[in-house]
Amino acid sequence: MSKAVRIDRNGGPEELKIVDVEVGDPGPGEIRIRHKAVGLNFIDTYQRSGLYPFPMPLQLGMEASGIVEAVGEGVTHLKAGDRAAYASQPPGAYSELRVMPGRNVCKLPDAISFETGAAMMLKGLTAQYLLKKTLPVEGLQPGDFIVFHAAAGGVGLIACQWAKALGLKLIGTAGTDAKCQVALDHGAAHAINYSKENFAARVKEITGGKGVKVVYDSVGKDTFEGSLECLRPFGLLAIFGNGSGPVPPFNLGLLGAKGSLYVTRPTLFTHIATRESTQAMADDLFAVVESGAVKIPIDQRYRLEDVQQAHRDLEARKTTGCTILTLD
Ligand code: NDP
Numbered sequence: 510m511s512k513a514v515r516i517d518r519n520g521g522p523e524e525l526k527i528v529d530v531e532v533g534d535p536g537p538g539e540i541r542i543r544h545k546a547v548g549l550n551f552i553d554t555y556q557r558s559g560l561y562p563f564p565m566p567l568q569l570g571m572e573a574s575g576i577v578e579a580v581g582e583g584v585t586h587l588k589a590g591d592r593a594a595y596a597s598q599p600p601g602a603y604s605e606l607r608v609m610p611g612r613n614v615c616k617l618p619d620a621i622s623f624e625t626g627a628a629m630m631l632k633g634l635t636a637q638y639l640l641k642k643t644l645p646v647e648g649l650q651p652g653d654f655i656v657f658h659a660a661a662g663g664v665g666l667i668a669c670q671w672a673k674a675l676g677l678k679l680i681g682t683a684g685t686d687a688k689c690q691v692a693l694d695h696g697a698a699h700a701i702n703y704s705k706e707n708f709a710a711r712v713k714e715i716t717g718g719k720g721v722k723v724v725y726d727s728v729g730k731d732t733f734e735g736s737l738e739c740l741r742p743f744g745l746l747a748i749f750g751n752g753s754g755p756v757p758p759f760n761l762g763l764l765g766a767k768g769s770l771y772v773t774r775p776t777l778f779t780h781i782a783t784r785e786s787t788q789a790m791a792d793d794l795f796a797v798v799e800s801g802a803v804k805i806p807i808d809q810r811y812r813l814e815d816v817q818q819a820h821r822d823l824e825a826r827k828t829t830g831c832t833i834l835t836l837d
C-alpha cells in the first residue's frame with residue numbers, strides 16, 4: 510500500500526485528497542520506485558484544474574526521486590537498490606511508492622541528493638531543452654540577449670544560472686521587486702518587474718532598440734503581445750506555459766508585420782520521448798549541477814499531507830525557485 514494524492518474531479522486545491530492505493534509488481538518496461546521526495550510543478554495545477562485534461566480519478570505529480578525496488582522485464586538501465594530520479598508522464602509522482610514506465614527514470618549521481626533530484630528533473634530538463642534545443646534560426650551566441658519570463662520561478666532560476674554559464678545575457682521578468690532581486694542573484698543580467706513596468710519597452714531600452722533573439726514565455730495570455738514586441742527580426746517566441754492562462758487565437762499576419770518572427774509551443778515530453786534522449790538531456794543537467802554552475806534552489810518544502818497549501822501558494826505566486834513535497 511502507498512499513500513498518494515488523488516483527484517476524483519477537476520477543480521481547486523480542495524480536490525486534492527490523500528488516499529491509500531495498492532501498488533503491485535512492475536510489468537514489462539516498468540519499475541517500482543519508493544520515493545524519497547516529490548517535485549511540485551505548475552503543470553500539476555493545470556492537470557488538477559482541467560486545463561490539461563486527463564481521465565479521472567487522477568493521481569497527480571510528474572517529478573520525483575527515490576530508490577528503485579524492482580524492475581520489470583526489458584528494463585536494463587536500472588536495478589533494485591539504485592538511486593533514481595525522473596520527470597515523466599503519466600502523472601502519479603505524488604505518492605510514497607509507485608509502478609511506472611522506466612523509460613524516463615534515470616540513475617541519480619551519488620553527488621546529487623534526493624531532494625535536489627526531486628526538485629530539478631522536470632524543471633531542469635525544461636531549462637535544458639529551452640536554452641539548448643529551442644533556438645532562433647540564427648542560433649544563440651555568447652553575449653546574446655534573451656528574455657525569460659517568470660525568472661524567479663522553478664524553471665526560471667535554473668534558466669538564469671544556466672544561461673549565465675552559457676554566456677547569454679538573460680533579461681528576467683518577475684512579479685515583485687523582491688523576486689527581481691532573486692533572479693539577479695541567480696545570474697540574470699537584468700530583471701524587470703512586469704507588474705509595474707512595460708517590459709517590452711524596457712527590453713528595447715536595454716538592447717539599444719534592437720530587441721532579443723528569443724523570448725521564453727511561460728506566462729502566456731498576459732505577456733504574449735509584449736513578448737512579440739521584444740523580438741528582433743527573425744526572432745523566436747517560445748511559449749511553453751500558461752501561468753496567466755493560455756494564449757488566445759491570434760492573427761498569423763502579426764508575425765510578418767513585426768519582422769518575420771517565429772512562434773513555437775514546445776513541451777518537454779516531446780524531447781524526452783525516448784530513453785536515449787532522456788538520458789542525454791539528464792546527463793547534461795547532472796553535469797551542470799555537479800559542476801556547481803547551476804544550484805537547485807529549493808525555497809519551499811511541504812509535507813505530502815499539505816499538498817493543498819502547496820498548490821494554493823504556487824498559484825498565488827507566493828513561491829520562488831523549486832518546491833518539494835516531503836515524505837515522512
Ligand atoms: P513557477 O515556479 O515559475 O511558477 C509560476 C510563476 O508564473 C509564478 O511564480 C509567477 O511568477 C508567474 N505568473 C505570471 N502570471 C501568473 C498568474 N496569473 N498566476 C500564477 N502565476 C503567474 O512554476 P514552474 O517552474 O513549475 O513552471 C514555470 C512555467 O513553465 C509554468 O507555466 C509551466 O507550466 C511551464 N512549464 C512548461 C514546460 C514545457 O515543457 N512546456 C515544462 C515545465 C514547465 P511572478 O509572480 O514572478 O510573475
